[in-house]
Amino acid sequence: MAPDLTTRLGRVELRSPLIAASGTVGSVWEWADVADVGPYGAAVAKSVAPVEWPGRSAPRLAPTGAGMLNGIGIQNPGITAWIEMMEPWLPRLAVPVWGSAVGETADEFAVVAKGLVSAGVPVVEINLSCPNLEDGRMFSLDVGRSRDVVAAVRSAVEVPIGAKLSPNTDDILGVAGACLDAGAEFLTLTNTALGFGVDVKARRPLLSGGVGGYSGPGLKPLSLRCVHEVSRAFPGSPIIGCGGITTGTDVLEYLLAGASAVALGTVHLAEPKAGRRIRREMLRDMEKMGVSGVAELIGGASR
Numbered sequence: 090m091a092p093d094l095t096t097r098l099g100r101v102e103l104r105s106p107l108i109a110a111s112g113t114v115g116s117v118w119e120w121a122d123v124a125d126v127g128p129y130g131a132a133v134a135k136s137v138a139p140v141e142w143p144g145r146s147a148p149r150l151a152p153t154g155a156g157m158l159n160g161i162g163i164q165n166p167g168i169t170a171w172i173e174m175m176e177p178w179l180p181r182l183a184v185p186v187w188g189s190a191v192g193e194t195a196d197e198f199a200v201v202a203k204g205l206v207s208a209g210v211p212v213v214e215i216n217l218s219c220p221n222l223e224d225g226r227m228f229s230l231d232v233g234r235s236r237d238v239v240a241a242v243r244s245a246v247e248v249p250i251g252a253k254l255s256p257n258t259d260d261i262l263g264v265a266g267a268c269l270d271a272g273a274e275f276l277t278l279t280n281t282a283l284g285f286g287v288d289v290k291a292r293r294p295l296l297s298g299g300v301g302g303y304s305g306p307g308l309k310p311l312s313l314r315c316v317h318e319v320s321r322a323f324p325g326s327p328i329i330g331c332g333g334i335t336t337g338t339d340v341l342e343y344l345l346a347g348a349s350a351v352a353l354g355t356v357h358l359a360e361p362k363a364g365r366r367i368r369r370e371m372l373r374d375m376e377k378m379g380v381s382g383v384a385e386l387i388g389g390a391s392r
């Protein structure tokens with residue numbers, strides 16, 4: 090019998106541990122047109138704010154060694170336009186589509202979360218890797234601010250919510266614990282790491298915004314460290330591992346480190362159908378290892 094790929098994140102049941110990461114599959118429906126969504130348990134739409142964010146000017150994407158830099162500036166149409174665009178699509182897609190909320194204050198996150206739920210998303214991921222209004226630092230670098238955002242979203246919606254954290258904090262356990270205390274039902278570990286690159290010929294930064302988000306294979310050990318430490322400190326708290334996954338073996342690594350599911354990001358930019366290959370590789374690895382299902386792997390290397 091083929092290994093059982095079903096898994097759970099608290100109240101959320103997934104047919105597969107593979108999730109399409111926010112921002113790397115657009116609004117999901119464009120991607121679903123070209124990719125096979127069957128291998129995925131969920132797909133997270135691009136983060137959305139209360140009002141339109143224009144994003145940064147070009148260049149906003151740049152390849153760099155083992156991965157890439159992005160400095161999109163979370164361009165999005167704002168929640169009202171998002172609802173109009175997405176509501177008709179959500180029931181038609183063959184994969185559950187989760188919403189992703191951003192804002193500049195805790196109240197703004199709550200407004201967006203309400204809007205996402207009114208459009209029909211079954212789960213809200215809170216993207217704490219965006220700058221707050223007061224000093225422009227990322228929410229997820231601050232324990233108190235992260236707690237306030239999650240608490241505001243928790244009181245605004247009843248659907249399952251999760252918090253997506255940055256690998257750049259020196260206190261991942263403090264931030265993770267605050268989010269769980271405030272009502273996050275799962276944690277996504279992690280978003281991109283801060284990075285910088287130089288266009289040598291032009292003698293200027295690769296990205297218009299200078300510092301951006303680094304993603305791809307080089308991120309994997311950094312995100313895995315977060316998964317490992319958080320899963321040991323908060324046993325039983327569901328984790329989505331995210332960062333640098335390109336193969337089925339990478340997925341098993343995250344599961345063994347303590348994740349219950351994983352999100353695939355940058356790999357989609359070069360290979361929109363990556364889920365199909367990664368699912369096949371994962372099943373092959375599990376069969377070789379004589380593993381009966383995902384549940385048997387979770388945390389196996391981090392106890």
Ligand SMILES: Cc1cc2nc3c(=O)[nH]c(=O)nc-3n(C[C@H](O)[C@H](O)[C@H](O)COP(=O)(O)O)c2cc1C
Pocket residue numbers: 110111112113135136159161163189216253279280281303304305306308331332333334352353354355356
């Ligand atoms: C072009 C691009 C846009 C992204 N936009 C978002 C976003 O809107 N919201 C979010 O939570 N993460 C966003 N991310 C981060 C990814 O969801 C993911 O956490 C990160 O890229 C690490 O995974 P990876 O190494 O598999 O790409 C973006 C990443 C990229 C490359």
